[in-house]
Amino acid sequence: MKPLTITESPTPAGLALEVAGDLDHSNARRLREAAHGAALPAGRLLAVDLGKLEFCDSSGITALIAVRNHVLSAGADVVLVAVPANLLRLLRLTGLDEWFDIRDSV
Template identity: 80%
Template sequence: MTPLTITASPTPAALVLEVAGDLDHTNAQQLRRAAREAALPAGHLLAVDLGKLAFCDSSGITALIAVRNHVVSVGAQVVLVDVSANMRRLLDMTGLDQVFDIRDVA
């Protein structure tokens, strides 16, 4: 198991949350908390960088949905960036590729 780390970095284009390691039932709440603590103003962009994500279970997917719902509720936008082929397949299979804006870069 790879420990989860979440690093917030502001850029001119967005606030980036870099998610690294395993996102699972033991730590999915950390991602939800990081999104709430980001305090995004309306109209801003949150980019969730999944380039270093090693593993994601259903709790991790649920946390990503919760992050999206929170961001949208405050009038901001969310994108997933640097999504691996395996994660893209999972998002495709669950229909979440229609819910999330998925980009190569923010």
């Protein structure tokens, strides 16, 4: 099991959260807290960089949905960046690829 790290950094469009390690039931709450704690004004963009994500269970996917809902309710936008192939497959199988703006890079 790889520890979860979440690194926040400013971008020209808003803010990026780099998520690395394992996102699972034991730590998914941390991703929600990071998004809720981010100072992201309306009209800005939160990029969730998943390029270093090694594992994501259903709790992690639920956390991503919660992040999306929180950001959109604040009047900002969210994009998933560098989504690993195994997670992208799950998002496609569940239809969540239609809910998320998914990009290769910021």
